[in-house]
Structure formats: structure tokens, C-alpha cells
Amino acid sequence: MQQSEGMTIIVKTATRITVWIILLYGIYIIFHGHLSPGGGFGGGVIIALAFLNVMLAYGRKYTNNWLNIGFLQDVEASSALMFLVLGILGISLGGAFLANFMYKGKLFDLISSGTILPLNIIIGIKVGMSLFLVVWALAATNSEKGD
Amino acid sequence: MLVYILCFGLFLVGIYGVIVKRDLVKIILALGIQGYAVNLMIVLFGYRNGSIYPILAKGKEPVPMVDPLPQALVLTSIVIELGTTALIVALAIKLFEKYGTFDITKIRRLSG
Numbered sequence: 333m334q335q336s337e338g339m340t341i342i343v344k345t346a347t348r349i350t351v352w353i354i355l356l357y358g359i360y361i362i363f364h365g366h367l368s369p370g371g372g373f374g375g376g377v378i379i380a381l382a383f384l385n386v387m388l389a390y391g392r393k394y395t396n397n398w399l400n401i402g403f404l405q406d407v408e409a410s411s412a413l414m415f416l417v418l419g420i421l422g423i424s425l426g427g428a429f430l431a432n433f434m435y436k437g438k439l440f441d442l443i444s445s446g447t448i449l450p451l452n453i454i455i456g457i458k459v460g461m462s463l464f465l466v467v468w469a470l471a472a473t474n475s476e477k478g479d
Numbered sequence: 480m481l482v483y484i485l486c487f488g489l490f491l492v493g494i495y496g497v498i499v500k501r502d503l504v505k506i507i508l509a510l511g512i513q514g515y516a517v518n519l520m521i522v523l524f525g526y527r528n529g530s531i532y533p534i535l536a537k538g539k540e541p542v543p544m545v546d547p548l549p550q551a552l553v554l555t556s557i558v559i560e561l562g563t564t565a566l567i568v569a570l571a572i573k574l575f576e577k578y579g580t581f582d583i584t585k586i587r588r589l590s591g
Contacts, residue, residue: 369534373558440537459558466565473572 338391347389354382362456366445372455379460384467392471401468408461415454418447482523489516503571503581507564514560518553525549 338344358378365371387395418430425433432446443449493516496509525546533547571581578586 369532373554463561470565470569470572473576 338394339389343389347385351382351386354385355379358382358456358460362452363442363449365452366448367440367442372452373459375452376456376459377463379456380463380467383460383464387468387471392468395468401465404461405465407457408465411454411458411461415451415458418451418454422447483520486516486520486523489519492516501583503574503583506583507567507571510567511560511564514556518556521549521553521556 358375358381360375361370361378362372362375365375383395383399386398390398420429422431422433423429425431430447430451434446434450435443436446437444490513493509493511493513496512497506500506500509525548527543527545530543530545533544533550535541574586575581580586
């Protein structure tokens with residue numbers, strides 16, 4: 333169980349090339365959530381899987397150096413507050429909780445959904461960071477025999 | 480009607496795993512199978528024969544679509560299932576740290 337050492341050099345090289353492509357695909361899914369299947373949850377899961385790919389290939393210690401885990405925890409905790417702020421802005425500007433107050437745009441354009449796009453981005457950040465941090469925290473336990 | 484009976488059969492497979500199996504990992508997988516069976520049944524409730532997915536795309540004529548409400552409900556259900564599965568896995572890891580096994584017949588000390 334050499335978990336901190338990481339995997340072989342083939343896996344490491346393939347991960348180094350593909351992790352940015354996977355991240356870009358997750359961002360694409362988030363930004364087109366109101367036009368095509370996907371959205372905040374699906375794109376967030378893909379972003380979390382990109383980070384988990386690095387953690388599986390390079391080991392947990394390298395990931396701790398590469399990513400600022402404390403900052404990710406702060407982002408994950410504050411994204412729920414950002415969602416609430418957008419909802420309350422909907423009360424003050426639009427009349428009801430989560431009501432639309434932004435420019436609606438033209439149908440089938442990228443900017444065509446008002447506040448759905450920012451809400452999708454916030455949900456994607458929340459889901460991606462929390463899913464990554466859950467597996468990161470579960471990987472911290474040593475798998476030696478108990479007692 | 481047959482698809483609903485098959486969904487119920489899949490649910491029974493999950494119940495069988497939870498009751499009969501002794502490995503904690505297999506019990507967690509069986510709980511997942513139960514959740515998938517229920518989700519599949521809810522999605523099948525909204526199915527209409529000869530209709531398409533409920534997405535309005537550019538340059539397409541509006542035709543009859545399947546009901547999108549069960550799909551949104553199932554998406555929420557999947558998210559909650561993910562959270563509960565993470566909690567169960569964390570508890571199983573804690574049990575493994577304490578007892579060194581996943582066999583539930585050997586996890587029998589209540590204290591100490």
C-alpha cells in the first residue's frame with residue numbers, strides 16, 4: 333500500500349496531459365447548462381474527478397503541495413453564501429426569492445438565461461470542491477490493521 | 480407494467496444484499512442498488528411512448544416530450560444519495576480502523 337508514492341510514470345504522464353482537458357470539459361458543461369444536458373452538478377463532478385485523477389496518480393502528499401487545500405475549503409464553504417446572496421438580490425430587485433434581475437438576452441445564446449448561469453457556476457464550484465474534499469478527507473485515514 | 484415489475488425485482492436484489500451479505504462493502508453496494516432501482520422507476524413514470532428528450536434545441540420543431548419533472552426529482556435524489564453514501568463510507572472506514580475487518584459478525588463489541 334504505497335499510497336503516498338503514487339503510480340507509475342506512464343500514469344503520471346497521461347494524467348499530466350489530460351487533467352487540463354478534463355477541467356476544460358467540466359467548465360464547458362457548467363457554462364452550457366441552460367442550453368444542453370449537464371449543468372452545475374454534472375460539471376462540478378467532472379471538475380472534482382480531474383482533481384481526484386491527480387490525487388490517484390501522484391499521491392496525496394503531492395496534491396497537498398500542488399493545491400491550496402485550505403483555500404479550497406474556504407471557497408467550498410462560501411459558495412453556499414454566494415447562492416444565498418443571489419437569492420436575496422432576487423427579492424430586492426426582482427420581487428421574489430431567486431427571481432431573475434439580469435439581462436435575458438436572445439434565445440439559444442450563451443447569455444440567454446439571466447441568473448441561471450451564475451447560479452450554475454456557483455453550484456459547480458460547490459459540488460466540485462465538496463466532492464473532491466470528501467474523497468481527500470477519506471483518503472487521509474491509514475489502512476493499517478486496527479487495534 | 481413489466482418494466483415496473485423489473486424495477487421492483489432490482490429493488491429486491493438490493494434488499495437481499497443488505498440482509499444476507501456480511502461484508503460492509505457489499506452492504507453499501509446493495510444500498511446503492513436499492514437507490515438506483517427507485518430512481519429508475521421514478522424516471523419510467525414520466526416516460527411517454529414516441530416522444531423525445533425535454534430539451535428545446537435550435538432549429539427543431541417542438542414535438543411531444545417526456546415529462547421532465549421526475550428527472551429533476553431524480554437528480555436531487557442522486558445528490559442526496561451521494562451524500563448519504565459518503566457518510567456510510569466514512570463510518571465504515573472508522574469501523575475498519577477500530578476492528579481491522581469489514582465482517583459484521585466480528586464487529587460486536589459495543590464499547591471499549
